[in-house]
Amino acid sequence: MTGADPADVVAWIVLGRAGGDVVAATLDAVGRECARETLTATDAAAWIADREAVDAPRWVWSDATSWYPGLLAAGVRVARCHDLRLCHAILRDSALVTAADELRAATAWDVAGVAAPEQSAALFDLDEVATPVGPPGGLDAALAEFARQRAAVSGSSDPGRLRLLIAAESAGALVAAELRAAGLPWDAAVHDALLTEVLGPRRAGGGQPAHLQELADRVRRELGDPAASLDSQPKLLRSLHRVGILVESTSRWELAEHEHPVIEPLIQYKKLSRLLSANGWTWLDEWVRDGRFRPVYIPGGVVTGRWASSGGGALQLPRQLRTAVRADPGWTLVVADVAQLEPRVLAAMSRDERLADAARGRDLYSGIVESGTVATRSEAKIAILGAMYGATTGESGRLVPRLRRQYPRAMALVDDAARVGEEGGVVTTWLGRSSPAPSSGWRDSQSRATEAEASGADETQARRWARDRGRFTRNFVVQGTAAEWALAWLADLRGRLAALPPVPTDAAPRSGPVFAASPHIAFFLHDEIIVHTPIALAVAVADAVRGSAASAGRLLFGEFPLDFPLDLKIAQTADKD
DNA sequence: CCGAGCTGCGCG
DNA sequence: AAAGCGCGCAGCTCGG
Numbered sequence: 317m318t319g320a321d322p323a324d325v326v327a328w329i330v331l332g333r334a335g336g337d338v339v340a341a342t343l344d345a346v347g348r349e350c351a352r353e354t355l356t357a358t359d360a361a362a363w364i365a366d367r368e369a370v371d372a373p374r375w376v377w378s379d380a381t382s383w384y385p386g387l388l389a390a391g392v393r394v395a396r397c398h399d400l401r402l403c404h405a406i407l408r409d410s411a412l413v414t415a416a417d418e419l420r421a422a423t424a425w426d427v428a429g430v431a432a433p434e435q436s437a438a439l440f441d442l443d444e445v446a447t448p449v450g451p452p453g454g455l456d457a458a459l460a461e462f463a464r465q466r467a468a469v470s471g472s473s474d475p476g477r478l479r480l481l482i483a484a485e486s487a488g489a490l491v492a493a494e495l496r497a498a499g500l501p502w503d504a505a506v507h508d509a510l511l512t513e514v515l516g517p518r519r520a521g522g523g524q525p526a527h528l529q530e531l532a533d534r535v536r537r538e539l540g541d542p543a544a545s546l547d548s549q550p551k552l553l554r555s556l557h558r559v560g561i562l563v564e565s566t567s568r569w570e571l572a573e574h575e576h577p578v579i580e581p582l583i584q585y586k587k588l589s590r591l592l593s594a595n596g597w598t599w600l601d602e603w604v605r606d607g608r609f610r611p612v613y614i615p616g617g618v619v620t621g622r623w624a625s626s627g628g629g630a631l632q633l634p635r636q637l638r639t640a641v642r643a644d645p646g647w648t649l650v651v652a653d654v655a656q657l658e659p660r661v662l663a664a665m666s667r668d669e670r671l672a673d674a675a676r677g678r679d680l681y682s683g684i685v686e687s688g689t690v691a692t693r694s695e696a697k698i699a700i701l702g703a704m705y706g707a708t709t710g711e712s713g714r715l716v717p718r719l720r721r722q723y724p725r726a727m728a729l730v731d732d733a734a735r736v737g738e739e740g741g742v743v744t745t746w747l748g749r750s751s752p753a754p755s756s757g758w759r760d761s762q763s764r765a766t767e768a769e770a771s772g773a774d775e776t777q778a779r780r781w782a783r784d785r786g787r788f789t790r791n792f793v794v795q796g797t798a799a800e801w802a803l804a805w806l807a808d809l810r811g812r813l814a815a816l817p818p819v820p821t822d823a824a825p826r827s828g829p830v831f832a833a834s835p836h837i838a839f840f841l842h843d844e845i846i847v848h849t850p851i852a853l854a855v856a857v858a859d860a861v862r863g864s865a866a867s868a869g870r871l872l873f874g875e876f877p878l879d880f881p882l883d884l885k886i887a888q889t890a891d892k893d
Numbered sequence: 894c895c896g897a898g899c900t901g902c903g904c905g
Numbered sequence: 906a907a908a909g910c911g912c913g914c915a916g917c918t919c920g921g
Contacts, residue, residue, distance in 0.1 A: 547916065568902080569906055710909090
């Protein structure tokens with residue numbers, strides 16, 4: 317291969333299903349099909365592994381969710397893919413795409429994220445193919461959609477950014493499948509011991525554990541009602557009113573404002589009750605198998621581009637339980653999160669050099685204090701969060717105007733996003749993901765309010781909905797761009813980890829055939845990554861994690877002078893200090 | 894009996 | 906303390 321003739325370069329291999337077979341079309345660098353093969357389900361994995369090693373193509377498939385788990389189970393990892401389902405959703409709505417009519421017409425690709433099917437040894441199992449909610453699985457459908465997407469990108473107002481975005485989104489889809497395949501190392505014994513210590517021993521037959529029972533008894537005593545119901549909000553509210561605690565809700569913050577002997581045990585009861593129902597023994601039995609927690613991640617599951625999760629509550633693991641995250645023997649964890657990701661992203665995308673100055677090389681909130689904008693770190697934090705979320709009242713609302721004076725560029729960016737949203741417009745992230753258009757109900761409300769016979773109630777509702785939407789679009793640009801930064805971080809790190817030498821070990825086969833001897837990402841949560849690695853590679857992994865964060869910043873924001881510092885530790889457990 | 898909607902709370 | 910954004914889940918209530 318000379319590399320001079322684009323026909324010699326394998327750029328993409330598009331996969332589709334036909335009955336129980338896999339059909340693969342090889343495309344050259346200009347998108348011409350130059351070969352097509354049909355493979356039986358049994359042969360497909362080995363063929364894909366071979367082409368991956370020889371050509372390193374970008375694999376184009378309907379979605380990683382339906383293709384990649386089977387490959388991973390068969391021991392095959394791919395470096396790059398193009399996830400048609402996820403990219404369709406981005407390009408269809410992106411304001412950078414100038415001609416989206418054909419994409420919008422291809423409604424068969426408008427399918428939401430679906431949970432990954434259980435990994436099965438039978439690769440490309442027919443039952444999985446029959447998934448009713450998935451995107452089209454045939455090769456012709458994939459080729460046609462891929463052509464539409466390539467045309468949409470090359471004809472867009474900024475092909476470079478969109479190419480970054482769809483590559484990052486697709487890499488995220490690979491990572492999500494790999495996260496589930498490898499799992500988060502979880503020590504059920506540590507979890508069980510923690511539950512027993514906090515709640516009391518597990519009761520057979522579903523009875524309440526002892527400590528919870530004692531708290532419930534104390535609460536009922538203080539309420540003077542041995543039959544009081546603590547788990548029904550309306551009933552508990554009435555019980556509280558009877559003893560003179562005139563709360564409007566039973567939420568913790570409101571209860572805490574009252575002085576009464578029932579308050580302390582009630583709040584404690586709610587805390588323990590929550591632990592039991594959300595992450596108690598039932599959760600442990602259901603979600604932790606063979607030393608791994610394998611949640612279902614849904615890339616692109618949130619409108620802003622953040623991931624969602626389904627089942628297991630992966631994105632809501634209480635900090636309290638992080639002590640149960642334990643590396644395998646001979647392995648360790650590299651735990652890293654980005655300090656103040658969203659305000660840093662805001663500084664970079666608005667090119668606000670003063671905010672970047674406050675952030676560079678230090679805690680961003682302390683930097684704001686040193687600039688004299690506000691007096692304390694906690695004020696700086698409240699002000700920044702208020703600016704990004706659109707706070708109008710309280711301490712946050714009072715502090716935001718000071719930021720507006722000190723950081724006019726950053727504030728103008730979020731203020732503009734809010735104004736556009738209030739007016740019914742669409743806003744777009746740094747790389748080109750656009751917010752959804754307003755619903756018909758929203759538009760009706762706005763137009764009704766401008767009519768001559770509009771009632772006061774019409775106007776009030778329209779104004780409130782407009783402001784609600786403004787806060788959403790205000791936050792969308794920042795949260796969405798932060799999600800893009802995080803995807804770039806993940807994607808770059810994934811590549812660096814794959815380049816590290818495997819360490820022969822018999823310690824972690826539970827991580828599956830691909831990752832049993834190699835460092836791998838084991839957890840991802842918006843701005844945090846946990847890598848599970850053989851101890852011998854921990855320092856190299858830590859370097860990779862830092863290096864990929866720096867790369868992500870450059871990839872998105874070029875040479876804009878801003879860093880993305882990490883809080884990073886190497887430890888057997890993931891708990892915070 | 895099932896499902897939608899509400900409340901409260903975990904995470905970023 | 907919440908407030909101002911984005912989520913998922915458990916448990917309850919209530920209507921069909």
